[in-house]
Amino acid sequence: MIDVTHYSQTFGKRTVLSDVQFSIGQGEIVGLIGPSGSGKTTLIKSLIGLQQPTTGTIMVLGTKQPSLAQAENIGYMAQSDALYEDLTARGNLRYFGKLYGLKKARLRARIETVLEFVDLKKDADRPIHQFSGGMKRRLSLAIALIHEPSLLLLDEPTVGIDPALKKTFWHEFEQLRQSGVTVLVTTHVMDEAERCDRLLLIQHGRLIEAGTPDDLIQRFGSIDEAFIQKERV
């Protein structure tokens, strides 16, 4: 699904990621963890094709990124909610659904399905500027799911979401995995990291294959420690 070799990313003189190498197979939930500012969002953006890698190659679903070809197979949830504030929830879903090439009947059906899933049915016709932070987050996830992508790139999807809904989210991620969807999710939260099949840890511009959550705990004592004990990486 994803194959990254010798990837590095530089902004001006600043190297954010260097010589990153990893691959993700189909039907995995992979957690991307690392301190703030370590380059998680940068990596996700490169996977979608929103920026040109400084060096190295990034293959997604068999296509070298950046490309337009795979955009319709990728569901993306940005770290900050990118929503049209003056449109309604339905308006936002319609717009992005159409851009992903959904046609009338299917578009309508998908909008209702994802609204149901993120529990926004009764607020669907309110403009976004009246939404709470959590509601916006849920709508962003709904948009990421609207075109039934085979790869989900979720940048901190559960920030500002209550525990009950977080549980539903993760339940849904696991269901998606069952149907063959691959999920890459960034997080700072430990209980989420523990639910991943595999973890990737970014520190000092390097990406470390940290194995399963259990492996990480063995190595550092706990996932929290993995953040703190930078020197041991």
Added chain:
Amino acid sequence: MQILTVAERVISQIFRDKRTIAMMFLAPLFVLFLLSTILGSSSDDVTIGTVDVPSAFADTLASKTETQSFKTEAEGMDAINDQRIEALITYQNGQPEILIEGGDVSKNAAALQVIQETLITIQGQQATATNTKLSETVKQLQQRLTELTNQTFDAPSPVVPPTAKPDIQFLYGSPDAELFDQIAPALMGFFIFLFVFIIAGVSFLRERSSGTLERTLATPLKRSSIVFGYFVGFFLFVTIQTILIQLFIVNVLNVTQEGNYFLLLFVNLLTASVALSLGLLLSSFSRTEFQLIQFIPLAIVPQIFFSGLFDLTDAPTWVEVINRLMPLTYAADALQNIMIRGAGFTDIWIDLIVLTGFMTLFVLLNMRALKKQRPV
């Protein structure tokens, strides 16, 4: 298809913002109305003071404008100093001496014109009088000659100077066309340019800063589709704006409109495309709305000077160069030619080509700027 999706979204966003809609549609009408009233209310009526002028002169002058006669020159001077009169005429040794107040350009010009007309009329009258006298003298001489010699003598009749008025006709427009008729088409172009520039520029800037632009570019959408989607969306508003402005200035403000409405709409859409692509482009050089607005005094306001409001025939070369670099120069030229001279497509095609050139340039630069956001 993607273009229409973007267009639809742009349209519904703007329609949800009632105040922007009102601004876009009503503000130009209000400003045009205001300007038309202001230009229409400046009067060229002048009062001319006279001191001891021949009665023929005084009568002729009085038939052309308001006059006021003074007994002494000092009284006249007081009046002109208080700006009660625009000019003072005194006669010295049978020659008129004219003093102009000089503070109000258009009134001074009007006063001068009235005085000159009067002098010409007086001269004409004097010439006719001389001619009549001459003819009479000749006739008397002829009679004397016949009496004395019994011979008839054919004297050529004296030449009468042509006093016929020149026949003045207007190739375009009419004698009562006002300054406002000339600048209304240019102003229409200016408003469309200004509003499309601001609204499109700010919308795009917001998309950039809120992340929706990036999110949109993470879909299979082509970079060009987002720019052209904006075009199509704004075409709707510019069409409505054009119809409103035209209905208003033609029916309410009685501005001359000789041309084809569809051609006019086409020019406006092209003008809007230039403004839109410039707005999108400059928005990528701004971090905030405030920074975008700062471009207005530099990029937009000078354009109004070059939109046919002022005659630039004697302007220095560098002004002429700036003039040629301003898109609105061409838009205003085309609009004026259509509305005043009834110009057709073949008369304004150069303007249209230049505008298309500006638009293409800005669109290409936009594509480049968007490349930063999505390399493919």
